[in-house]
Amino acid sequence: MAQPILRPRGRLSSWLRSVNASFDRVSTGSGRLLFMAVVVGAGVGFAAVAFRWLVAAATVVFTGTVDYSATQGHPANPWLPWLGGAFVILAPAVGGLLYGPLVYKFAPEARGHGVPEVMYAVTKRGGRIPGKVAIVKSLASAITIGSGGSVGREGPIVQIGSALGSSLGRAARMPESHLRTLVACGAAGAIAATFNAPIAGVFFALELLLRDFAARSFGVVVLSSVTASIVGRSLLGDHPFLTLPTFAIVNSSQFALFAVLGFAAGLVAVGFTKTLYAVEDACDWAWRGKPEWLRPVAGGLLLGLLLFALPQMYGVGYPVLDRGVQGGYALGFLALLLVGKIVATSLTIGIGGSGGVFAPSLFIGAMLGAGFGQVAGAMFPVFAGQTGTFALVGMGAVFAGATRAPITAAIILFELTGEYSIILPLLLAIVVATGVSRFLTNDTIYTLKLRRRGVNVDGGPGGILLHSTLVREVMTDAPDAVSSRLTPAEGARIMLGSGRRALPVLHGSGEFIGVVTVTAVADSLGNDDDSGAITLSALVQTPSVVNPDDTLDSVLDSVLAASESDGLPVVDSNGMLRGWVTLDALLRTVTAKP
Numbered sequence: 001m002a003q004p005i006l007r008p009r010g011r012l013s014s015w016l017r018s019v020n021a022s023f024d025r026v027s028t029g030s031g032r033l034l035f036m037a038v039v040v041g042a043g044v045g046f047a048a049v050a051f052r053w054l055v056a057a058a059t060v061v062f063t064g065t066v067d068y069s070a071t072q073g074h075p076a077n078p079w080l081p082w083l084g085g086a087f088v089i090l091a092p093a094v095g096g097l098l099y100g101p102l103v104y105k106f107a108p109e110a111r112g113h114g115v116p117e118v119m120y121a122v123t124k125r126g127g128r129i130p131g132k133v134a135i136v137k138s139l140a141s142a143i144t145i146g147s148g149g150s151v152g153r154e155g156p157i158v159q160i161g162s163a164l165g166s167s168l169g170r171a172a173r174m175p176e177s178h179l180r181t182l183v184a185c186g187a188a189g190a191i192a193a194t195f196n197a198p199i200a201g202v203f204f205a206l207e208l209l210l211r212d213f214a215a216r217s218f219g220v221v222v223l224s225s226v227t228a229s230i231v232g233r234s235l236l237g238d239h240p241f242l243t244l245p246t247f248a249i250v251n252s253s254q255f256a257l258f259a260v261l262g263f264a265a266g267l268v269a270v271g272f273t274k275t276l277y278a279v280e281d282a283c284d285w286a287w288r289g290k291p292e293w294l295r296p297v298a299g300g301l302l303l304g305l306l307l308f309a310l311p312q313m314y315g316v317g318y319p320v321l322d323r324g325v326q327g328g329y330a331l332g333f334l335a336l337l338l339v340g341k342i343v344a345t346s347l348t349i350g351i352g353g354s355g356g357v358f359a360p361s362l363f364i365g366a367m368l369g370a371g372f373g374q375v376a377g378a379m380f381p382v383f384a385g386q387t388g389t390f391a392l393v394g395m396g397a398v399f400a401g402a403t404r405a406p407i408t409a410a411i412i413l414f415e416l417t418g419e420y421s422i423i424l425p426l427l428l429a430i431v432v433a434t435g436v437s438r439f440l441t442n443d444t445i446y447t448l449k450l451r452r453r454g455v456n457v458d459g460g461p462g463g464i465l466l467h468s469t470l471v472r473e474v475m476t477d478a479p480d481a482v483s484s485r486l487t488p489a490e491g492a493r494i495m496l497g498s499g500r501r502a503l504p505v506l507h508g509s510g511e512f513i514g515v516v517t518v519t520a521v522a523d524s525l526g527n528d529d530d531s532g533a534i535t536l537s538a539l540v541q542t543p544s545v546v547n548p549d550d551t552l553d554s555v556l557d558s559v560l561a562a563s564e565s566d567g568l569p570v571v572d573s574n575g576m577l578r579g580w581v582t583l584d585a586l587l588r589t590v591t592a593k594p
Contacts, residue, residue, distance in 0.1 A: 033178050033220055037185045040168055041224035044161035044189030045231025051138055051157050052194075052236075058146025059315060062091045068148075069312050070319035088148060088311060089304035092348075095147025096296025099140040100352060104293035107136035112349055113151070113357045114141075114159035115208065116449040118187060122209050124455065126554050127166055127179035134163035140354040148303065150313045150344035154194055155356020158204075161190035161228075173573060175549035177470060181220055184210045188221045189228030191412075196239070198222075198229040200412035207405045208446065249389070251382055255425060261372050261390060262397045262429030266436025268338075268368055269401025272361065273445040276346045277452070283350035292352070299351025306344055312337060313344040321363045324370045325395075327387035331374045338367040357445055361399045369394020392422060393429045401433035402445040469589050471555060472548035475570045475579035481506045482516065484537035488524040491516060491536045501566050504577055505540050512569060512577040514540040545571040548578055552586055559583055 056066055064078040065071055074085025083090075103110050109117045110133055121129045141156035165186030169179040184205040192201030202218070202225045210217055249255075287295050307313055312320045324334060345360040373390030376383045392413060400409035409430050414423060437444075443451055481504045482494055495503060495518055502517045520539040544558040546568050559568055559581060567582035 036172055036182055037220045037224040038227050040165040040182055040185045041189045041227030042231055043164050044186050045193045045228035047160055047164060048157050048190055048193035048232055049235045054138060054142035055145050055153055058142045062147045067319055068314040069317045074311060088307040092148045092300030092303040093297050095143045096300040099143040100293040100296040102136060103140050107133050109133055110137040110140050110354055111352055114155035116446045118159055118162045119209060119446060120450055120455060122180050122183055126176040127183040129163040129166040131163060131167035134160045144353040144355050145315050148307050148314050149348040149353040149355050151348050151355020152316055152359025154358035157190040157194050158187045161186035175547045176554050177549050177551045181217055184221050185224035188225040192225040192229040193232035197412055197415040198225045200408060200415050201225040203408045203411050207408050255428060257376050258393055258425040258429045259432050261394060262432030263436055265368060265394055265397030266401040266433040269398045270437055270440045272342050272364060273402055275342050277448060279346035279350040296352040303347050310340045313340050316359050317363055321366050324366050325388050325391040331371055334367045334371040338364055361402045362395045365395040365398030366391045393426050396426050397429040397433040400430040401437040404434055404437060404444045406430045406434050469552045471546050471550045471570055471581050474585040474589060475581045478577050478580045479503050486536050488521050492521050504569055511575045512571050514542045516540055545569050546581060548572055552589055559586060
């Protein structure tokens with residue numbers, strides 16, 4: 001349903017309004033969107049840097065180290081040396097005592113891994129995400145990861161960046177179709193700044209959020225992603241996200257092994273998804289009837305016991321991933337790390353923690369690939385020493401199998417390695433993993449969370465056409481308006497002559513004020529004794545209106561509900577009537593031939 005245009009308040013909103021007014025005079029709607037994409041990209045770049053600092057600071061507070069998973073053994077917390085390594089049992093519970101009430105009271109949507117909430121906002125809420133989500137998500141995720149939660153920082157920064165894009169877009173009074181694009185700009189910038197991978201950021205936003213590769217969306221999202229990456233590189237340095245081994249294919253028969261690895265990755269990805277939500281269901285069942293804000297505290301003790309047994313699961317775990325890719329672990333320990341990560345991530349999310357599943361899927365894929373490479377090397381000596389090669393491919397394949405975003409998976413591994421030779425084996429494994437995942441389940445690790453709530457964000461070809469088509473492209477001329485000063489009898493004669501069931505009513509200046517319907521006129525003539533003394537101004541109704549720049553899928557429900565009015569009026573941001581959109585126009589779009 002189309003939403004009313006929100007009027008901005010506050011200093012930031014005043015600045016954006018003045019900038020927007022300047023662009024009204026010198027530029028087009030596309031120019032304003034490009035400008036806002038740069039603003040969002042820069043903002044998300046700074047937000048990504050600030051969030052990484054928050055995570056590091058929280059980790060130092062809870063452990064005394066920048067990354068506890070990189071330490072050897074069980075070092076004690078310097079703030080509580082008398083506890084020894086056992087402090088990790090209490091750390092997640094203490095963290096839960098901080099973020100549990102914060103999320104419960106201020107932004108429940110900040111709980112969990114973030115990306116499904118952004119998908120829901122894009123497909124069902126016109127890109128509207130409350131601004132407070134960015135603040136709550138930042139704090140809750142930083143505390144979750146810093147206190148030992150085995151989740152990633154990419155999901156949170158995607159939600160933070162998307163919330164920033166939504167807030168800035170609404171403050172600048174952007175139409176709904178542009179607002180969705182700005183949400184995608186925020187997500188793209190988040191991935192670009194976090195991974196130093198601007199191309200992967202673009203395809204993440206287009207493939208998972210907008211599900212649209214139209215040229216107008218592509219260019220804007222690219223601009224935001226590049227801007228965020230420039231900001232990130234300026235503040236963090238132009239360093240690779242991970243130190244990865246040199247990629248090499250020693251024999252063409254290795255491609256057969258990559259296909260087998262892709263098959264295994266698809267199975268593991270589906271297993272990860274199923275385990276994640278099974279653990280969440282178990283936590284829901286165990287905690288039913290109890291205060292929700294206390295759930296992370298009680299569950300944190302269970303997570304702490306797991307971390308005490310396997311400290312490599314503490315936090316995001318990039319040092320452990322890096323060492324696994326480099327071949328630093330034995331086969332048995334790689335299997336333990338793989339299973340441990342699935343359980344630790346599922347438990348962190350299940351108890352109410354805030355963090356992403358992007359990094360855990362890469363971690364799981366790296367452990368799977370490294371273990372697979374060791375087995376391949378033992379069975380076929382020609383492949384000995386190629387553990388890192390298989391680990392890289394495993395990372396992309398498990399991510400693709402879990403998210404069903406094969407383009408993003410291929411691009412991000414290509415950007416991380418800079419090796420063109422990785423493309424063919426990586427694409428092979430990704431295609432196989434994606435096919436296995438699709439064969440076993442209809443849902444991804446992101447969409448399953450929404451489907452369990454009764455929300456379906458998957459659309460067919462008709463839905464894609466509706467999403468990529470603007471109202472202005474299909475609207476017809478508005479019917480001739482009637483004066484609000486006419487009597488019901490005069491209005492009835494005009495409506496009979498027009499053959500319409502509803503006519504617009506305008507002010508003298510041409511500003512749209514509402515519609516008058518056949519039903520309202522007939523009711524007045526039949527029931528009002530003084531119908532000759534009243535005017536149509538007393539019968540005017542204020543229906544839902546749509547903006548020329550809204551997409552058709554965002555107005556579909558409103559048009560379907562407007563059967564009495566033969567469609568909906570199209571009104572621009574200045575309140576002027578620009579046309580009419582009907583159900584016939586939507587049906588023609590859905591059934592259009594490619």
